[in-house]
Amino acid sequence: MKTIVETEKIDPDKSIILHRKTNLRHKLGQLNKHKMLYLISIPGILYFIIFKYVPLMGSVIAFKDYNIFAGIWDSPWVGFKHFEALFVNPDSIRVLKNTLLLSFYDILVFPAPLLLALLLNELRLVIYKRLIQTIVYMPHFLSWVIISGLFIGILSPTTGFVNHFIEWLGHEPIYFMGSEEFIRPILVFTYLWQSVGWGTIIYMAALAGINPELYEAAKVDGANRFHQMIHVTVPAILPTFSILFLLHIGHFLDFGFERVYVFLNPLNQANGDILDTYIYEVGLQNAQYSFTTAIGIFKSIVGLVLLVFANFMSKKISGNSLY
Structure with a gap:
């Protein structure tokens, strides 16, 4: 006896609707x-929408000659006029040069927290480690106004x-804050002093996650403490360093308005002015809003x-990346 099996034909449209309903129920x-x-x-999303995306x-x-009375949309279009002025105006070129140099110096000292964390990791007395961590972390809580006051007094x-010591050595005192040649080292050193503790804590947290068995295996292979640091600690902390460096390089020209403006005066402004302070002076004080928007x-x-x-x-060399 032949058995006839009838196969019910499924309507493709009904199948798609059923699939969509299932997905909707799953998402709900x-x-x-x-x-x-x-x-x-929701508060975080609203913050980014209102203060980041809407502005x-x-x-x-930046592409208009903005007139505060005419408004944004009625101001005349000028194309790339303000972008061209950025590379033609002698003041803006000087400020751009200062910003590039200071940002480059920041990159040079960027590994300092990593080096300090590696040194602290080698300390075996916990009380000394905690004491040093506390001392180097304290400046992170100080505002740049206080920091500038401290260093202006010290220098x-x-x-x-500092000048008392220079006089004791038999030399004339130096007016550090009134000299163009010293303002850049001062800006870099004060930033390093203020931020190195915070960076060290991040690296110390990463070091705490290293498997102790790796050090034990290195000891069995005859590695001393220096070799353990080079072949175990450094490779384990490099992913953290790579991510922090990528986050830092994205703000290459954002040297920081507050950390520079508090140190500036007419005697050192030629080498200390950066794009952020220039935006404040030209944009807010002289009302050149279009030009400073182009800079931004x-x-x-x-x-x-x-x-x-x-x-x-970073992805090609080490395999670590932000995305």
Whole structure:
């Protein structure tokens, strides 16, 4: 006897609708499951929308001769006029040069927290390690106004102990804050002094996650403490260093307004002025809003290009990247 099996034909349209309904139920279920997580994320999302994405629409004034009375949309278009002025104006070229030099010096001292963390990791007395960590971390809580006051006093030609020591050596006191040649080293050193403790804590947290068995295996192979640091500690902490460096390189031209402006005066401004302080002086004080907006866009583009390039190179060389 032949058995005839009838196969029911499924309508493709009904299958697609059924699949979509299933996906929708799954998504609604996930949304309901994590609803509290989504609720507490709303303030952060609103912050980025209101203060980050909405102001982007104002960037159009970089391509206009913005008039505060005419408004953004009624101001006349001028194309790349303000971007061209950035590379023609002698003041803006000088400021751009200062910013590039200071940002390059920042990159040179960027490994300092890593080196300090490696040295602290080699300390076996915990009390000394905690004491040094506390001392180097304390400046992180000080504002740049306080830091500038401290260093202006320390470097004072009349009351500063640095100049007292120079006089004790038989030399004339130096007016550090009134000299163009010293303002850049001062800006870099004060930033290093203020930030090295915070960076050290991040690296120390990464070092705490290294498997102790790796050190034990290195000891069995005859490695001393220096070899253990080179062949175990450094490779284990390099991914953290790579990520922090990529985050830093994205702000290459964002040297920081507050950390520079508090040290500036008419005697050192020629070598101390950066794009951020120039934006404040030209944009806010002289009302050249279109020109300074063009500077801000230029800074963002440079940071983006450097970040993409550094991320590509990091992925090729070490396999670590942001995306």
